[in-house]
Amino acid sequence: MFGPLVVKSGSSKKNKTGSWRVELKPKFLQKDCIGCKLCVLVCPEGCVEGAEKNTYHCDYSYCKGCGDCALICPKKDILMIKEGEKE
Amino acid sequence: MNKFLFAPGHTACAGCGQSLAARLVIDASGPNTIVANNTGCLEVFSTKYPESAWEVPWIHSLFENASAVASGVEAALIYLGKKDGVNVIAQGGDGGTADIGLQALSGMLERGHDILYVCYDNEAYMNTGVQRSGLTPFSSNTSTSPIGSASLGNIRPKKPMPEIARAHGIPYVATASTAFIPDLQRKVKKAVSIKGPKYIQIHVPCPLGWRHDSSLTTQVAKLAVETGLYPLFEYENGALSAQRKIKPLPVEEYLKTQGRFKHLLNNPEQVKLIQAIADNNIARYNLKIEAENSA
Amino acid sequence: MKEFLEGSRAVAEAVKLCKPGVISAYPITPQTHIVEELAQFVADGALNSQFVNVESEHSAASVVLGSTATGVRSYTATSSQGLFYMAEVVFNIAGMRLPVVMTCANRAISAPINIWNDQQDSVSLRDAGWIQLYAEDNQEVVDLHLMAYRLGEDKSVMLPVMVCMDGFILTHGIETVDMPTQEQADKFLPPYHALYKLDVDNPMTLGPLADPDYYIETRYAIQETHKHVLTLLPKITAEFSKVFGRTYNGLIEEYRVKDAERVIVAMGSVCGTVKDVVDELRDKGKKVGLLKIVSYRPFPAQQIYEALKAIPKVGVLDKAVSLGSFAPLSAEIKAVFFGKKKKPEVISSFVAGLGGRDITKNSVREMFSMLTAKERSEFIDLKPELLKDTYE
Numbered sequence: 001m002f003g004p005l006v007v008k009s010g011s012s013k014k015n016k017t018g019s020w021r022v023e024l025k026p027k028f029l030q031k032d033c034i035g036c037k038l039c040v041l042v043c044p045e046g047c048v049e050g051a052e053k054n055t056y057h058c059d060y061s062y063c064k065g066c067g068d069c070a071l072i073c074p075k076k077d078i079l080m081i082k083e084g085e086k087e
Numbered sequence: 088m089n090k091f092l093f094a095p096g097h098t099a100c101a102g103c104g105q106s107l108a109a110r111l112v113i114d115a116s117g118p119n120t121i122v123a124n125n126t127g128c129l130e131v132f133s134t135k136y137p138e139s140a141w142e143v144p145w146i147h148s149l150f151e152n153a154s155a156v157a158s159g160v161e162a163a164l165i166y167l168g169k170k171d172g173v174n175v176i177a178q179g180g181d182g183g184t185a186d187i188g189l190q191a192l193s194g195m196l197e198r199g200h201d202i203l204y205v206c207y208d209n210e211a212y213m214n215t216g217v218q219r220s221g222l223t224p225f226s227s228n229t230s231t232s233p234i235g236s237a238s239l240g241n242i243r244p245k246k247p248m249p250e251i252a253r254a255h256g257i258p259y260v261a262t263a264s265t266a267f268i269p270d271l272q273r274k275v276k277k278a279v280s281i282k283g284p285k286y287i288q289i290h291v292p293c294p295l296g297w298r299h300d301s302s303l304t305t306q307v308a309k310l311a312v313e314t315g316l317y318p319l320f321e322y323e324n325g326a327l328s329a330q331r332k333i334k335p336l337p338v339e340e341y342l343k344t345q346g347r348f349k350h351l352l353n354n355p356e357q358v359k360l361i362q363a364i365a366d367n368n369i370a371r372y373n374l375k376i377e378a379e380n381s382a
Numbered sequence: 383m384k385e386f387l388e389g390s391r392a393v394a395e396a397v398k399l400c401k402p403g404v405i406s407a408y409p410i411t412p413q414t415h416i417v418e419e420l421a422q423f424v425a426d427g428a429l430n431s432q433f434v435n436v437e438s439e440h441s442a443a444s445v446v447l448g449s450t451a452t453g454v455r456s457y458t459a460t461s462s463q464g465l466f467y468m469a470e471v472v473f474n475i476a477g478m479r480l481p482v483v484m485t486c487a488n489r490a491i492s493a494p495i496n497i498w499n500d501q502q503d504s505v506s507l508r509d510a511g512w513i514q515l516y517a518e519d520n521q522e523v524v525d526l527h528l529m530a531y532r533l534g535e536d537k538s539v540m541l542p543v544m545v546c547m548d549g550f551i552l553t554h555g556i557e558t559v560d561m562p563t564q565e566q567a568d569k570f571l572p573p574y575h576a577l578y579k580l581d582v583d584n585p586m587t588l589g590p591l592a593d594p595d596y597y598i599e600t601r602y603a604i605q606e607t608h609k610h611v612l613t614l615l616p617k618i619t620a621e622f623s624k625v626f627g628r629t630y631n632g633l634i635e636e637y638r639v640k641d642a643e644r645v646i647v648a649m650g651s652v653c654g655t656v657k658d659v660v661d662e663l664r665d666k667g668k669k670v671g672l673l674k675i676v677s678y679r680p681f682p683a684q685q686i687y688e689a690l691k692a693i694p695k696v697g698v699l700d701k702a703v704s705l706g707s708f709a710p711l712s713a714e715i716k717a718v719f720f721g722k723k724k725k726p727e728v729i730s731s732f733v734a735g736l737g738g739r740d741i742t743k744n745s746v747r748e749m750f751s752m753l754t755a756k757e758r759s760e761f762i763d764l765k766p767e768l769l770k771d772t773y774e
Contacts, residue, residue, distance in 0.1 A: 066101035067301060071306065148447055155444030159456070167403070
């Protein structure tokens with residue numbers, strides 16, 4: 001007989017931490033983006049993705065609203081807006 | 088969705104430097120990696136049953152023994168003839184590395200195991216409530232080195248863990264920071280390509296414990312490096328082989344960004360002592376960018 | 383093949399037959415010879431194993447935890463202070479359901495420091511979830527190690543096993559042992575196939591945090607598995623008998639208990655001494671016997687009940703004591719009979735042999751003579767002249 005023992009790899013994905021946000025969330029303007037990927041690299045959740053210039057966006061179901069992406073964007077192409085606002 | 092080896096859905100605080108570093112480390116090492124993790128923030132927020140953020144084989148045992156558990160994993164892989172092509176990483180926080188885990192780490196380094204040890208240095212026992220550790224910086228306000236009418240915070244400087252690692256005669260020692268991401272990943276990739284014990288210590292800001300806004304993680308880490316308080320360097324086979332050169336900023340620039348140093352802002356005498364630590368690092372690791380030679 | 387050799391050497395040869403891939407230990411008297419012999423086997427190329435010389439027992443246990451978790455059969459050995467230093471890892475290994483096998487060369491606990499035999503060390507860790515088997519002589523030591531891997535690695539068990547042998551008495555005693563051949567060992571003990579392991583081809587997470595919503599079931603599962611071991615271990619000894627020709631009950635041994643009026647219950651090497659006194663007293667017409675406990679964990683309550691229910695006077699010999707309360711084995715034996723209609727009239731408790739004080743045939747004779755209608759709770763062979771009201 002076994003009790004709780006082994007955990008499936010990557011099973012944290014079912015925990016949608018986006019529900020944590022209460023104040024701010026990032027808005028990806030996709031206007032002046034140079035595709036440097038710093039926003040992808042710096043996100044502690046790893047939920048920012050994109051392919052080429054002006055395609056970067058985040059998965060709001062995981063985004064905790066920390067604001068690291070907005071602050072690091074060299075083109076200020078990410079703004080932190082109020083949680084209730086539309087992106 | 089990104090194919091990272093450290094998945095979202097973990098319960099780290101917003102803006103957590105350690106969660107960022109953890110993902111950068113495992114992505115740099117690749118899927119053929121087995122991780123042994125000490126108890127601490129990272130372990131708790133990434134593997135609360137039944138959820139795990141890890142996409143590689145991963146094991147947690149106790150607070151201080153990741154180095155020893157990893158030694159067993161490595162020995163088993165050698166026995167199975169499977170060690171080549173598989174990276175073994177042992178990792179933990181500053182407390183689990185420099186204090187309670189020092190014995191097991193020293194043993195692992197001394198025995199020459201082919202293991203990379205990663206220390207996530209957020210400069211206190213954060214998981215249990217911001218208590219002072221051997222890597223807590225001088226004059227830092229923590230819950231067990233609190234400021235008060237009779238105290239200006241932690242009375243000791245950081246234990247020189249990279250130097251202690253280097254003294255074991257291992258092939259590679261490096262410090263890194265979440266503010267310099269490509270540099271961090273380069274160092275991890277380099278380390279796992281070297282046979283033998285390796286030690287990398289990463290400065291990871293903790294917005295909660297250091298008392299700064301969650302958006303400033305990168306900013307704060309950058310200032311630590313640019314003031315000379317957190318020198319970035321590499322030792323290869325015991326010799327200083329590289330360092331990140333800086334135009335040193337005064338330490339106040341770093342101290343004023345965090346609540347844990349707030350009490351120093353009107354205490355120039357105490358700040359001088361911290362500046363001395365930075366100046367010492369700058370001299371010792373040759374951090375200063377040389378002035379342009381006149382023609 | 384019969385060999386005349388030191389107990390430690392016998393253990394090393396038995397472990398060698400089991401082919402562990404990783405061995406890790408830290409030196410502590412009286413375990414040292416076991417590990418030295420194994421180191422020599424590896425150095426001579428006679429045993430293909432990664433031998434990891436660690437900097438503490440805590441790390442020794444952690445190394446075998448890591449290697450077993452990677453799917454490789456592993457081995458460690460310790461005693462006394464070493465067992466206590468690795469205590470949190472010991473609980474960890476059971477909680478993580480990893481079938482490590484460890485030899486505990488039973489030794490007294492500091493303070494005061496004492497390197498001689500008693501069973502306080504392993505008995506103090508009886509709550510950890512490990513299977514604990516106690517050997518009477520070096521033949522049993524060898525046989526129990528082979529059975530330990532077979533039992534612990536069984537897919538329906540997946541629990542670590544501690545083989546306990548009295549320090550110095552067995553480790554440094556030289557006895558004749560019928561040492562199995564490699565063919566016999568291979569026939570009895572299949573290679574280890576882990577149910578779950580660290581493998582880059584099939585990643586999984588081991589050792590998660592289990593909050594109040596998940597923790598207690600892990601304990602219940604181990605408790606139920608121990609109950610299962612009570613039925614499985616006798617089946618394994620039956621298999622053992624077919625391959626090696628030696629028969630064991632697995633859980634207990636009843637020595638001339640059937641019609642006895644007085645029975646002593648004991649674990650470990652002292653059972654040999656008790657058997658000698660039993661034979662001597664039986665020759666004089668006294669109806670006495672010995673109940674030897676082999677499996678301390680899982681505790682064979684049903685077997686003990688059946689063996690002792692009709693015995694009028696029982697004396698439990700403990701080589702350990704729970705300071706401030708009862709001697710551990712005696713308390714558990716008494717618990718077997720609470721609320722039962724059939725039970726001994728008297729169950730007395732004898733604490734003996736602590737810190738290596740010899741339990742002689744005379745000591746055993748004295749214990750039998752103390753098994754009267756009056757319940758006793760005694761320290762045997764105590765020296766009253768060493769007890770004073772002042773510390774000087």
